[in-house]
Amino acid sequence: MLPCSRLWLRIVVLNCLAAPHFVPALVAQERLSQAWNPDRGDGTYNNPILFADYSDPDVMRVDKDFYLVSSSFDQVPGLPILHSIDLVHWELVSHALPVQIPEERYRQTQHGGGVWAPSIRYHDGVFYIFYPDPDFGIYMTKAKSITGPWSIPVLVKAAKGWIDPCPIWDDDGNAYLVNGLAGSRAGANSAVVLSRMAVDGSHLLDDGVLILDGHDKDPTLEGPKIYKRAGFYYIFAPAGGVSHGWQTVFRSANIYGPYERRVVLAQGGTTINGPHQGAWVDTEQGEDWFVHFQDQGPYGRVVLLEPMQWLKDGWPRIGIRQDANGRGEPVTNFQLPKLDAPRPGYNLADSDEFNGARIGLQWQWQANPSPTWALPFPGSGVLRVMNVYQSTPKPNLWDVPNLLLQKFPARSFTVTTKFTPHLLFSGEQTGLVVMGHSYSALLLRKTADSLMLVQSTRRRANENGLEEQGTPVQAASSTFYFRARIDADANVHFSYSTDGVRFEAFGTQFRAERGDWIGAKIGIVATGVVQQGETGYADFDWFRVEK
Secondary structure, eight states, X not given: OOOHHHHHHHHHXXXXXXXXXXXXXXXXXXXXXXXXOOBOSSSEEESOSBOXXXXXXXXXXXXXXXXXXXXXXXXXXXXXXXXXXXXSSOEEEEEEESSOSSTTGGGSOOTTOSBOSOEEEEETTEXXXXXXXXXXXXXXEEESSTTOOOOOOEEEEEOTTEEEEEEEEOTTSOEEEEEEEOHHHHSOOSEEEEEEEOTTSSSBSSOXXXXXXXXXXXXXXXXXXXXXXXXXXXXXXXXXOTTTOEEEEEEESSTTOOOEEEEEEOOTTXXXXXXXXXXXXXXXXXXXXXXXXXXXXXXXXXXXXXXXEEOTTSOEEESBSOOTTSOBBOOSEEEOOOOSSOOOOOOOOOOBOOOSSSOOTTOBBSSSOOTTXXXXXXXXXXXXXXXXXXXXXXXXXXXXXXXXXXXXXXXXXXXXXXXXXXOOSTTOEEEEEEESSSEEEEEEEEOSSOEEEEEEEETTGGGTOOEEEOOOEEEOOSOEEEEEEEXXXXXXXXXEESSSSSOEEEEEEEEOOOOSSSOOEXXXXXXXXXXXXXXXXXXXEEEEEEO
16 A cells, blocks of 8 residues: 555646646536526526535635535545636536545445535635544645645544534634534534634644534534624524524624624525525625525535625625515525626536546546546547446445446436447446435346346445346347436436437336435446456446436
8 A cells, every 4th residue: 555645646646637727728518518507698597506416515716716615525536626707607627635535444435424514715825625524533635726736635633523614814813713513423513613723724723612502593503614804703604404404694703702693594485495504705896695505305415606795784694585683585596796707608517528538527436446447548539437346246336436426417317328338257237327325227237148238226225225126138239328317306217229319218217316415426337247357348438418
């Protein structure tokens, strides 16, 4: 095993070779989703601005550029970083975490573990991301460029259950960190801790003190984001739980308190439940906005944008239809943020033609990857996906690290992928999978003397439920097209083709389910039966997402 510093250097170098220099370097086809665009084309936008599982978003601005970072849990690469110039059109431009650490632990799936709610800040010419791993503590990584290279994460605070960190560099030169507590690990929750921090963010200077206790009015208080404005410290924090909670703001002239409290955003009469953890950000044009997430079950925690104003009494007003107590409701659509430049044309990419020397940034593995799980083959315009050995010929995909997955991109959409199989051994299989606590996959499986099409479904896969397999159908073709249509109720309908024109429905309807703290994902599966020597593989020509 390589020492951590050498391992990180190797990963960072490979990551830099594969990553774009910045937004303009991306080609047009990689910058557009055909499934979801929040811009209505009439000067207004629809919520959610990101119909994808970018949970626990934190947003900051540097000059005209906005950057968003979100939780990634056990998915690799982690800490996705998105860029925008108008808060509505976003593009995934980087990941700050090329591998999860400790590296050996995350070679296997660790559902629900890994990167919880992070924060991103820019201080003295350096980008900082603080993130928690609830089983280890609070980490910090930094970079001079938003696309990296990002430093090896430093364990700022070793403490189980310390989560949701956010730093602040005060006017007097002191630095602080606020964080929440996870009852599952820390033995306490519904509280916010404040610690003094070294100015370089590398470690904490004391053991921390409680500054907020939500047990009385704000159960499950978490996700604090701290700001300073007009001599007051403000802590934005959700409470009440992900599905039915509200946004609270606390204010004090002293960072240690006592803090006044006001609920500023709740579901009210809307269908937008939650509204949960997020961030305040201002614009060069003098507007204020609030970005937060909403839990939509199998679709994950999608991201919304709310108008915000500061009132004369020093409290923020968020959303619309404020009641007498200043509590607003989320918007379903609203006027676009002002912009002094042409409106950008990009949004989150999902399709991938596999023509270049790197795959799209939208792809993630279920664990730290091996370099040979999948290799771009630009000379042939394909992604070669290997049939990686599993200890059983019909593995529970919940436990398989080498699933290449991406987030659901819209309420309803269709995925079609073209591939050429080169399966060598009986039991090797490859295909298209919709992954969550339960999953279903359309697979091409090799037997002793033929190729078989089969739908493999495993309900309660997270509890090691049994595989349900439909009637296999013998297949005879050199090239296959697999399709999954996801309807507005998250139902999955599989079909296949051998010519890309005539598609035949296959298997039974399956309803997608969320995973541990994440929404359902869709992507490519390839498993094998040979532990040593050459294995089979499949060359994936493209992966296209449409409405």
